[in-house]
Structures are given as C-alpha cells and as structure tokens.
Amino acid sequence: APLPPGPPAEPIIGHLRMIPPNGQDVFFYEMGKRYGDVVYLKALNRTLIILNTVEAATDLFDKRSTNYSDRPKIPFFELVGLGNSLPFLEYGREWRAQRKMVQNFFSKDKTKQHRPIQTREARVLVQNLLAKPEEYDKLIMRYGTAVIMDVGYGHRVVSNDDPYLKVVGDVSRASNGSAPPGGTIHLPSWFPGTFHAEYARSVRPVFDKLKQYPVAQVEEAMVRATPMVLFPEYQTVAQKELDTVVGTDRLPEFYDRERLPYLECLLQEVMRYVTLQNDCKEKSLMSSRWNQAAPTDPSGAAHGVQEDDIYNGMLIPKGSIVVANIRGMTLDERVYKDPFKFDPTRYMPAPEGRGEPWPTAAFGFGRRICPGRFLANDNVWIAMATILSTFTISKAIDTSGKPIIPEVSYAPVGVASSIPVYYGASQRLSPISSPADDRE
C-alpha cells in the first residue's frame, strides 16, 4: 500500500528541517490542511504519522489499540530520569501494572471522593485572589498543586512558600524546550537541534526532585483561566446562571453541576480553545492569524505502532510515531463552525446553539487516554464555578488607560507534551460578594 500523503522530502534527512523545534502543533495543523486527514512525515530514520481527525484517531488508537498503544522513546525524558514513569513507558507489563493502579485510583467514581478537597482549595483560591489578584497565575498554579498533593500524598499546601510549589514551578520551567520530534531520535550532541540533550543533563536534578513529589499536569487550570480573561463578556451569562441556581448566599457545590448547563459549555469551550501567540519560528507555515487557538495539549502525546498496518489503503509502517493532532481536531471546520471563535453556546442544543460535540480529544485516545481526566475536569469546574460566583474578571489597564491583552505561549516541548508559559499575563478581579470565611 502507498504511504499517506505528505510534503516533498529531502534526501536522507526527509522532513527533518521542515519540522520546527517550536510550534509543532501549528505545523501539524497546517500540514493537515494541505495534505488531508492522515499525513506522512519522515525525520531521518523515524516516520511520523499525523492524524488530523477524531475519526482517524478513534479508528487507530481506540479500535486498533493493541497495535497503537506504545510510546516512542523520548531522549529528553529518559535523560531526566522519567523514562520509567507511566506517561513515557513502552507498552507492556510494567505500563499495564502502573496504569491499572493509576486508573483505579482516578476512576470516575473514586474521583468523587476528592471533591471536598477540590471545593476547599477552590475557596482558598478565591480568598487568595481577593488578597493578591495580580498574582493570579501563581495562585491558580497553587490551586492545581494543592489538590494533587493532597489527593496523592495527604500533604496540605498552606502557604505560597510551600516547598512542593517550588518543585512544581522548577519542573515546569525546566520542561521548556524539551522534546521536538527530533528528540525521539538518538543523535550526537553536535547535531543541529540536539541542544536539549545538554539541557536535559543540566536540569536532571530538578526532575529527580519531582520524583519525590509526583505531580501531574497542574498547569492546565492556568491555561483555562486565560480565555476568561480574554473574553470576559461570557462570564456574565455564567454568573447569571450561578445566581439563579446556587443563589447568592452560598458558594457552588458539585451537586449544583447538573443544573448549570451554560457553565458546562463554557468549560468545554475553554478546553477546546486557548488563544495563544505561538512563537513558531516557521512563520511561513503558520496562518496569518496573530492569535492562534489551541487546545490545552495541542499535539497530545505520541503513540507508537508496533506492527505494519494498513489504514484506508495507506501503509502505516511499524515503529512510526503516530500523533493525534488535537489542535487540528478542535479547529476542524467540518465539526466546529467558526472554530477560531470562542463561543460556548456552540455545544447547546438548537435553537440556542448547534449541538456541536464536546472536545473530548483533549484527553487523548485509546489505552493511553489520560487517566486523570475526571479529576482534572472536576478541578477546573469547581475553580470556575467558585471564581465566577465571587469575582468579575476584567482586563488590567496599562498606564495609558488601555486594556492589557494577556499573551500566552506554549513552551516548545514538542509532541510529548506542552507546558504553557505566561508572559505578562494580566487581569483584574473585582469581588462581587463577600467570600466565605474559610481561608487556610
């Protein structure tokens, strides 16, 4: 069978020089637009298959999961000592054993046990926001870390100087620049693009420390906070709904969730859409839009394929790195009308909306789908509900009286994961009622 379509390649190195070290999600998105739902790329001896639709990812990662659940080796994570942790393990016995433990602990039902912790921390968050609104990015990071530390270790974060917060912050910063697809190929350190090997060695101590305090993706809540800042007009509808359903004399609880459909749509739209100014070096490959929309983890985590496979008449060679291009899926015009528009009502049934599907691709596919998705979803929900019940968010104003538009960018960490980085994120919070008196 023929290989899937792709751009013309150079001899030997293939598409290596085309794949930008930064902003790969944008590059994959553009390739999908040009060459179709399944795209073939080659970097030296490694094959990269990009899946641009939910259908293709479901067909391969879900329906043929026995063959598509491996992970390519990523030298950066090997070098920092994380090669044997669940997200990076090859498909096999060790992965199965670890996955079973994590999946059981974070099942949909068991995750509900953690709701009191999430509710308490969401209230600590709004209390702290009231005192120091300018530190909102740090405080939201504290929120995410505090939940995971308490759920995982029973460690309670009670101050902004907590050493666990420092470890998580150090790891986020150290992860910047970690894993372009070239990073899945072993190359000598003098080879262009392998700067990350030296870098990985230098940041290894930070990751060693993390192993004492295992932490999962605590940054997402930060990303999700940003569209609220960027599109403050949508909060009014959610606040009205909260006032009607919850009232104004108490804070939201998880049992209110079913009766807050607009808030649910707002959360889903935040999952689908993060506006960022992507610092992709290959400007020519980007669309001309200054503001790019991207889901929280725009190129997901790469899967590895263990045997040759034929999909829709195309050969997917054994050993390929297969990427679910989540960015492409959440911006697919065939699924989402005006995909660059932030519009929570798109998910509402007619006549209010168009009944578009929730962006479930954001958590990945198949046997490697994110096991933390129920906890993460609850975390974001209770924080959003509590913040919107207590504050009105607006853009901060600069010295000349103009609103400051926050800029968000993803660190160039490639196909393995994407960690958001904030440059001068700005917002203003105005309390709308007296928050409950349970500050830690």
Ligand code: HEM
């Ligand atoms: C909104 C927040 C989150 C998002 C968007 C997210 C997204 C993802 C994605 C896209 C993957 C890769 C799936 C694939 O290979 O197809 C993944 C894997 C993973 N996630 Fe999450 N995640 C989130 C929160 C969490 C949380 C809170 C935890 C822990 C409690 C967690 C633990 C993991 C683990 C352990 C893996 C690797 C699973 C494996 O390789 O078998 N994630 N996540």
